[in-house]
Amino acid sequence: MPGCVHGVCHQPWQCMCQSGWAGNFCDKDLHLCENSDPCQNGGQCVITADGEYTCNCPEPFHGKNCEMKRGPCEAEGFPCLNGGTCQDNNGFADAFICRCLAGYVGRLCETDVDDCLMRPCANGATCVDGVNRFSCECPYGFQGRFCTVNINDCVGQPCQNGGRCFDRVGDYECYCAEGFTGKSCEIPIPRSTWDYQVVTSAKDPTPQTLPTRTVGTSRWSPVSVDKAGHFKISVKEVVTQREHGLSELQIIIVIVFGVITGLVVLLTVGLVLWYRLRATGQPGWCSNSSADTKTHYQQCHGTAPENRKTTEL
Template sequence: GDDCSERCNLAHGCCDQDGKCRCDPGWEGEYCEECVRMPGCLHGTCHQPWQCICHTGWAGKFCDKDIHICEHQSPCQNGAQCIYDRDGEYSCLCSEGFHGKDCEMKTGPCEKAGSPCKNGGQCQDDNGFASNFTCRCLAGFVGDLCENDVDDCLMRPCANGATCHDGINRFSCQCQLGFEGRFCTININDCASQPCKNGAKCYDRINDYDCLCPDHFTGKNCEISVPEPTWAPPYHPMNHDNDGGVKSTTSEMPGVTQPEPVRTVVTGRRVANHSEKEPGGGLLKISVKEVVTQRDSGLSEAQLVTVLVFGVLTAVLVLITVLLMLRNWQRGRQRSNWCQSPSQAARKLQDQECQVGMLNTVLIEPRKTTEL
């Protein structure tokens, strides 16, 4: 600790509990005796922190410029003359046909053409030494002079019938109704607002939705309540006589009766009517359930049996016809093979038999004609 307090520059640091000299910002060294130079200072020193005092022959803020640059190593090219200005700066007196900071560029096709590249393209001619120039185009442009805008809609990036609008190295999609997103690939959830009422289930469609309504509800959003089935009161027309009694409207003429009273059943799907005789009329009563069941039933048992019998007969006739055709075809094939047998020994006999068969055919044909 005593050694640290004696040797450490307490103006630039202090001693810690371990007896080491801890420097203040801007100072360094074992005993904080050296200042810290400006960051980037190459050929310089400092007396105070963050200074850059240049050595002899160097100049500039970071002491990085050689005062004798034109004498030591001239930066000028292509026979140009180097002229020192001050503070390490210089300039080059270029020969005819050259230009640039160090006369490194030749007056080539780019300069002669007068910046021919369009739409921000960069003209390149190998610093003037190339025979022709080329244009380096920015993204989104093509062509010898970068004159053509690339059609970014050429690959049809927009989906679901969207309209593509070309831009400079970009495109935008104008979506159809019901879609969204950069490429119009997202179907908007039309059920997000919960349009279906009364506990109905919503199914999303394209720019639309469907509601699966529970029982007793209908409508686009299932907002309409379907009434329960009700019975209309029966209609019994009566006439009153002079004694205050009730007389039936049935005609007293023999064989002529008034229409029977009609009872109407009103439901959510159909309206069913049926007649009902008054008690003691002697007619069979028919319930609404029986009428609906009879109307909705399919074929009767007798009808099913009839259809089945006709189907079996048709199948048997088709099978017999096919077998007869196959039998005639096989006979004709055997006769043709037999008449065309390659055996020379039996060919004469076969020819005679074939001729006999043909003669019989000729003789039979007129007979058939006569019979017809």
């Protein structure tokens, strides 16, 4: 029998113990209570048949060696909450204390620490408190533990037709190539082309080439020629031009030039009439200073200078 401490082995797996020793290995002192009493605080030491000992502890002590006392923790029913450990110096303390787990505070570990108190979440994210931890509910466009990472909205290459993508917060912006427009540069811009229309008139048989502009499928002519060879433009055509892309400033310029043209025409007609009336000698157009010649006198007064006296009488 290997390991026989206080005994000898007479046959396999059997240890014959010396006097005062017991146990399978003859290592239990039967005189332990007499030689060195392990029981504390007035406990009574008793040796059992297998060589072990027990301590009969007086109140309020307990434990294997009566080393513990029923103190405040036991008296209060171990009141620490949320996994906290009650400590009272083995019952010898006047009051107990609770040793709390991480994430709890308070006398009884009853209060969960607000881990969102320091506002760790960025960019308007919502902080959700947990037990010794927190989590951030990120707004649209952000990600990460603290919602500090701006999601790159250009990863999927949303810009079409050669457009250049720029990332924004929860959005993207496309700088379109020439000839395209729209959120993702998906809309082609119609291109303007100029054609020429050959026009002839009855007075002038020489062909006249007038420009016409084509926008998409509609065509408009800024100038038209009637059968008499006169150029004309109507208000309806101006409005139609505006619908096809003519700006408000261009409309105003056309109207102003039209008014000026009308005034010039009226002034010209007035001057022509004035000269014709003066040439025909109508009353009101002759003056004394201009009646010097016989012909002019006759045109203004209707008689020759030699008959002036008779006429006046």
